[in-house]
Amino acid sequence: MEKTVVLYPGLAVSHFVPMMRLAGSLLEHGYAVSVAMIIDPAVTGNTEFAAAVGRVAAAMPSVHFHTLPPVEDPPRLAPGPQFLASYSQLVLRYNDRLHDFLCSSARVHAVVVDSLSSQALGVTNTLGIPGYVMFTSGAAALATLAQLPYVLGEGNRTSFRELGDAPVEFLGLPPVPASHLFAEVLEDPESDTYKTMMTSLSRVPDTHGILVNTFESLEARAVAALRDPRCLPAGRVMPPVYCVGLGPFLGGIEGEAKERHGCLAWLDAQPDRSVVFLCFGSTGVANHSAEQLKEIAAGLEKSGHRFLWVVRAPHGGDPDLDALLPDGFLERTSGHGLVVKQWAPQAEVLRHTATGTFVTHCGWNSVLEGVAAGVPMLCWPLHTEQKMNKLLMVGEMGLAAEMMGWQRGLVEAAEVERKVRLVLESEEGRELRARAAQHQEAAGAAWSDGGSSRAALARFLSDVDRRWQARARRAEAA
Template sequence: MAKTTHIAIVSSPGFSHLVPIVEFTKRLINLHPNFHVTCIVPSLGSPQESSKAYLKTLPSNIDSIFLPPISKEKLPQGVVYPGLLIQYTVTLSLPSIHEVLKSLSSKAPLTALVVDVFAFQTLEFAKEFNSLSYFYFPSSAMTLSLTLHLPRLDEEVSGEYKDLKEPIKLPGCVPLLGVDLPAPTQNRSSEAYKSSLERAKAVSLADGIIMNTFLEMESGAIRALDEFGNGKIRFHPVGPITQKGSSNEVDECLRWLDRQPPCSVLYVSFGSGGTLSQQQINELAWGLELSCQRFLWVLRAPSNSSGAAYLENTNEDPLQFLPNGFLERTKEKGLVVPSWAPQVQVLNHKSVGGFLSHCGWNSVLESMQEGVPLITWPLFAEQKMNAVLLVVALKVALRPKFNEDGIVDKEEIAKVTKCLMVEEEGKGLRERINNLKDYAVNALRDGFSTQTLSKLASEWENFATITARSSAHVATTANTVKRPSAADELHLRGVRNLHRDQHVNNLRRLPLHERRRHR
């Protein structure tokens, strides 16, 4: 019987951060059942009901532990940016995280510690418990590239990035305007930026970085990351990994979709935390009506903070904030549902032909896996970078223009909606994203991503075996300690770099036509 290999993961607060790293562990367990995983989950206030319900569905070899919740009163006053709230919550949870890891390691050796990017401070604990350490990076390779190059940019660029006249050129990526960099970088004197810079510098502490992307989607960026790491940092693209919906779910909106023609409905959703202002809700409603296209809209109550619903939700009925008469006028073509819809099932439905999205990475991957082209509407975090990737690099999305007041007006909304749903340009976007869908299926079947995850699992198993063998050799007497054999000690040191060239070698093994396509 195979020996169990134990790993621990540390999530960040918020459902949309919990799901990606847990879905990674589910795929690991599915491919390698001899692993056992413990998920450590910090929370700001009481854990979200969605998080608790989700963790109850995990297989028996994945445990979960909710840490004592951090009271909002303990956080600095006036902090509104979601990323900074998350970072402070994790920082205050460090003593609890350490206690859990200490308890786990006392029962069985921990082979690896895998942490969300906001939990970077926990990497130091891996050394204490003789574990390998990994970042789980839940976004694009392009965003990871920016993270790794941010310390250099911070030294080389004077002034604000948003004021740069020339685009920023990251290796293997399309050029980026300063205004499209993640929200925390838009004010370099802010605490959010300082936290991002600290996080970027901490990446070098890890033994590797696990990425939720795949080769055919971001070949240039992935190849450039391997060159950047130069064997010192190893990169493991294992995606696209997304949450699978339940086939038993029968929601009102799914029944409504059953009655619509194929590929005729625009799905509108801003993720688990995105919100719009009252003015923007009005313009979006009028624009959808003006487009004369069918739509399914997941609506939240308005807020002037774009990420207001990220860590907490309001009990207000969002439908009351729609323009007068809108629901009655559009009842033949549209459906508005409050706060939530089963997104995976919606995107999988034959009636859905487009997705107006905030461009959170989970939503991007879900849309791509279902072959649904997008209208990008980034709100916060790295979502503008994701929009650039979709629109400029992959050419599977449209991006509406904001006016001088920061609003997308109804005419612009109607224009991009009709372009995506019924015009020739939309057909081209749909064809390209369906090609990506095929590549994604192959990556998860027996392609590059599956091979990468299997090699990573093999490395962890080897490390666990050698660590156990070394521990067995250590025999303490009154004044002497018998050290492991020289061969085992060499193996233990070398196993951390066992696969340092695996990605470069795999790229070289791609068929010639694939290598040409990625040039």
């Protein structure tokens, strides 16, 4: 009898890719995989997500991709702190479509929904199908989210917004400045945005299990906290947590290009560990201002080091490099620098022997790709959980330094130059590189035979099978 797991990814490339890595792992273990998708540019406001899904579908012919029929007048996804509320409404509107799809699918053993789509668990509960959540960030972010509704204490009128930079204490985590928390909880506590976030977070335990995009040794304290009864107040219990990060498709799931990207050939001609790689995510929401782009350019040029820099226009569209960068910059740096528009194959660049450091926005997929490549990093967080990721990268993980200017809204050229030199020239940089190499070794071990991530996946599949068998026995008894 074929075993089927249905995946319900989130509407962002950064959420979709980890779910597809999970799909690859499920296929390796003999499961059939179906993916239910919401694909509607009228909802997302762009075609990037649909294009990414198309590339992956072509690369994974064994996976069945099903686009849910569109609903009438769907809510459009809002930017910024209002995103979660609009997303929750969208998922609710599509619940009937998901229900119909699951009813039409034979022998669904389990459904795994994206962490943004917890509203869909109502469908799985109604149908009696085990429902799990895929948390696409790390264990520390999950531990923070699980504790946020309770961490201020009952009756405490202080809001997170009022705390400013004051530290907030979480079990299993270093103190987190309130200003580093998710934007939604820094809103007015009476706002719909804040209430939607807290309602969503209170549902975290209401699932049969949570698959987390990390490996245990990278975030040992946070993983231990998630398994500690003190993580939630009395009467609430965290479901099983499965750390299944760094699956077999890490970095390649976006679909292989027909031709090798030109930047890789350029890297081939550079000395080992000599190139600064700057890239700020795959979604286009991390664009820098024109002023900031000029500061980065000036700092790179003054550093004298080789660089590969992915540039996006401040307001989207095709960047005009001559207009955005300082006069003559491209000509003066042509011997040791390369500027790429919009996109580069990040995972492949990070794995290249020429790459010496990675300037990153600290999105979790980027963090894991940097860890897997053993590359020390320079942190430049921009939104969502990236500020909290930065704290861990610089602190407990010890594989990154921080660009401090992001807190003032502008990283100046002098700091860019100074931090690049720190990583590539100083003793502190050599220490960062050594710790990055240790984490790389641990990442490889996590997915090797007997490794922690493989063991976690086996536990998850065992739970799925156990629940399926119990469901079948109940059906026979009825």
